[in-house]
Amino acid sequence: MVEDLNNLMMGFSVVMQPYNLMVVVVGLILGIIVGVLPGLGGANGVAILIPIVVTMPATSGMIFLCMIYWGALYGGSITSILFNIPGEPWAVAATFDGYPMAKGGQPGKALVLAFLAHGAGVIVGVVVLTFFAPILAEFALRFGPAEVFAVMMLTFSAFVGLGGKSPLKTVTAILFGFILASVGMDIVSGQLRMTYGTFVLMGGFHFIVAVIGLFGLGEIFLTVEEGLKVEGIKVWIGLKDIRDGMKEIIRYPKALIMGTLIGCWMGFKPGGATPASFMAYGFCKQASANAAEFGKGVPAGIIAPEAAAHAAGTSATIPMITLGIPGSPTMAVIMGGLMIFGLQPGPMLFVEHKDFVWGLIASTWVGNVLGFFVVLAFAPIFASILRVRFAIFMPLIIYVCAIGAYAVNNRMMDVYYMLMFGVLGYLFKKLDYPIAPMVLALVLGDMAEQSMRQAMIIGHGSPLVFFTLPLALPLMVAAIIIFFWPVIAPWKAKLFAKKA
Amino acid sequence: MRKAEIWVSLAFMLLGVIVIADSIRLGFMWGRTGPASGFFPFYLAVGMVISSVIVFFNAFTLYKKEGAGKPLMPPGALKSILWVVIPSAAMVMLMEFVGLHIAAALFLGFYMRAVGKIGWTTTLLVGIIAPLSLYITFDKLFLIPLPQGLWGGYILRF
Numbered sequence: 001m002v003e004d005l006n007n008l009m010m011g012f013s014v015v016m017q018p019y020n021l022m023v024v025v026v027g028l029i030l031g032i033i034v035g036v037l038p039g040l041g042g043a044n045g046v047a048i049l050i051p052i053v054v055t056m057p058a059t060s061g062m063i064f065l066c067m068i069y070w071g072a073l074y075g076g077s078i079t080s081i082l083f084n085i086p087g088e089p090w091a092v093a094a095t096f097d098g099y100p101m102a103k104g105g106q107p108g109k110a111l112v113l114a115f116l117a118h119g120a121g122v123i124v125g126v127v128v129l130t131f132f133a134p135i136l137a138e139f140a141l142r143f144g145p146a147e148v149f150a151v152m153m154l155t156f157s158a159f160v161g162l163g164g165k166s167p168l169k170t171v172t173a174i175l176f177g178f179i180l181a182s183v184g185m186d187i188v189s190g191q192l193r194m195t196y197g198t199f200v201l202m203g204g205f206h207f208i209v210a211v212i213g214l215f216g217l218g219e220i221f222l223t224v225e226e227g228l229k230v231e232g233i234k235v236w237i238g239l240k241d242i243r244d245g246m247k248e249i250i251r252y253p254k255a256l257i258m259g260t261l262i263g264c265w266m267g268f269k270p271g272g273a274t275p276a277s278f279m280a281y282g283f284c285k286q287a288s289a290n291a292a293e294f295g296k297g298v299p300a301g302i303i304a305p306e307a308a309a310h311a312a313g314t315s316a317t318i319p320m321i322t323l324g325i326p327g328s329p330t331m332a333v334i335m336g337g338l339m340i341f342g343l344q345p346g347p348m349l350f351v352e353h354k355d356f357v358w359g360l361i362a363s364t365w366v367g368n369v370l371g372f373f374v375v376l377a378f379a380p381i382f383a384s385i386l387r388v389r390f391a392i393f394m395p396l397i398i399y400v401c402a403i404g405a406y407a408v409n410n411r412m413m414d415v416y417y418m419l420m421f422g423v424l425g426y427l428f429k430k431l432d433y434p435i436a437p438m439v440l441a442l443v444l445g446d447m448a449e450q451s452m453r454q455a456m457i458i459g460h461g462s463p464l465v466f467f468t469l470p471l472a473l474p475l476m477v478a479a480i481i482i483f484f485w486p487v488i489a490p491w492k493a494k495l496f497a498k499k500a
Numbered sequence: 501m502r503k504a505e506i507w508v509s510l511a512f513m514l515l516g517v518i519v520i521a522d523s524i525r526l527g528f529m530w531g532r533t534g535p536a537s538g539f540f541p542f543y544l545a546v547g548m549v550i551s552s553v554i555v556f557f558n559a560f561t562l563y564k565k566e567g568a569g570k571p572l573m574p575p576g577a578l579k580s581i582l583w584v585v586i587p588s589a590a591m592v593m594l595m596e597f598v599g600l601h602i603a604a605a606l607f608l609g610f611y612m613r614a615v616g617k618i619g620w621t622t623t624l625l626v627g628i629i630a631p632l633s634l635y636i637t638f639d640k641l642f643l644i645p646l647p648q649g650l651w652g653g654y655i656l657r658f
Contacts, residue, residue: 176548179544193538224577391612397603415592431505
């Protein structure tokens with residue numbers, strides 16, 4: 001504990017260097033802009049800006065990427081409350097009550113409530129991050145290939161069993177992602193795979209290109225199809241709004257605590273922030289005495305999902321830096337940035353790159369506190385971005401996407417891939433194939449395959465190795481139960497119904 | 501919608517079969533140094549074929565029972581999407597010849613003027629300032645060379 005605090009102080013000294021502080025502010029502002037723009041979100045915002053980061057030192061670069069993420073979280077709630085357009089999937093739940101409240105003549109109060117709830121959620125999330133991550137990392141140091149593979153199985157099972165989409169389609173999407181990852185050179189034997197004698201396939205598919213296409217372009221095609229109608233509410237946050245918001249949030253401790261706890265818990269699991277915000281909203285509505293008022297602009301309906309989304313966003317960092325398994329698509333892209341710097345995410349980071357890890361954790365503290373004041377002061381300015389005509393910023397987004405896709409590998413082919421993935425992302429969204437697990441599979445593909453093959457070698461070719469090692473067994477069992485949860489859940493319900 | 505569902509699951513099946521074919525070539529059993537190269541992709545592809553076959557049958561039975569269902573896109577949407585897809589594809593093709601920034605400037609100008617019906621002043625301002633500032637940021641400040649195409653280097657000479 002004391003050691004952690006010492007380390008945290010060291011981290012602060014890293015963040016407080018003038019250059020890093022500048023990176024924090026620039027990253028936050030860019031992140032908020034990315035979050036406000038429809039069609040761009042945390043994941044592709046980070047992906048597009050990765051090329052810039054390459055020129056920075058590792059710690060500053062990672063702080064920059066994380067700041068874009070925090071900024072995007074804030075930006076997403078501005079648009080969902082003022083325009084009823086969620087810039088991010090996890091901001092959807094905030095529109096249910098945020099937009100009615102803003103429409104009802106209290107846009108300033110709605111925003112302040114959302115930002116305060118953010119702040120509270122993040123503080124709890126970051127406390128958990130500071131004190132829990134080192135423990136988990138120390139535990140994870142004992143993991144061998146079999147355990148690493150088991151953790152990944154657990155991650156993907158969570159998508160299938162708890163993701164809420166069609167389990168079969170989720171499986172298909174995950175396997176597709178893994179297959180895309182295996183195209184090109186085999187990392188173990190050096191053989192060429194799935195290239196079918198062609199030259200272009202030899203380089204494989206880089207997941208950042210896929211992210212830019214799937215999330216960025218795919219989202220734009222969807223927005224074009226739906227036709228963007230922006231009906232914004234003009235807003236100016238005054239001191240009175242801030243006072244009102246603070247008074248109001250104290251009156252709803254239950255919503256705040258519930259949201260935060262759900263968020264911290266769900267953030268651990270992949271795809272956490274979005275289900276967390278919906279769950280928090282649902283729970284809060286059920287527990288509330290005046291559930292009928294929900295959806296008409298009640299403060300609790302803003303506080304709970306916002307606190308949950310941000311707490312989840314923060315605690316999603318934990319599995320990324322301790323286990324090397326990102327908790328959300330955005331974290332997956334940030335992890336990609338980590339790999340570009342030659343840092344292998346995982347427990348060894350805590351041992352070998354202390355200054356880096358703690359600088360990152362400290363930057364989460366600094367960034368979120370700063371972010372709170374930045375959005376509070378400039379929310380109206382950021383909101384005005386959305387009033388720019390769609391026909392102006394849409395081609396600009398495509399342009400920036402193309403830059404991002406090219407700069408990953410300096411390959412022209414990647415720009416074509418990006419277009420392809422864009423169409424694919426549109427189809428996936430329309431047909432309800434989940435994109436996030438596919439991207440995650442593409443990111444983790446090499447690592448998963450490598451650890452599986454190593455484990456098989458340890459087990460002399462017997463897959464039983466995953467079920468005999470004491471640490472791997474519970475993980476695998478949990479993974480299997482969660483995987484078959486869609487089958488088990490109705491069966492269990494029937495069983496209990498008979499008893500009753 | 502269901503037709504698209506069926507086509508996409510068929511595409512996944514086909515892809516799975518292609519991958520299986522290559523995995524068999526590489527060997528999907530135990531090799532000299534542990535599992536062979538095709539081991540992992542083989543089982544992935546088998547899984548993908550199985551799950552997409554089930555998706556296919558689900559969609560197919562629903563299709564036979566209830567017809568095609570809602571169309572994949574609302575009417576008129578295809579046109580507006582194509583108005584984005586085709587120009588951006590054209591931009592990518594142009595990149596091969598005149599480089600990224602010039603192609604993007606043309607794309608910006610075309611889309612804003614022809615599709616967005618935005619006034620000439622704004623179109624020209626955005627179409628020139630945006631690529632210029634991005635060119636300076638990436639190529640000059642961060643020294644990340646973006647594609648110049650065949651002739652781009654001759655046009656942008658600063």
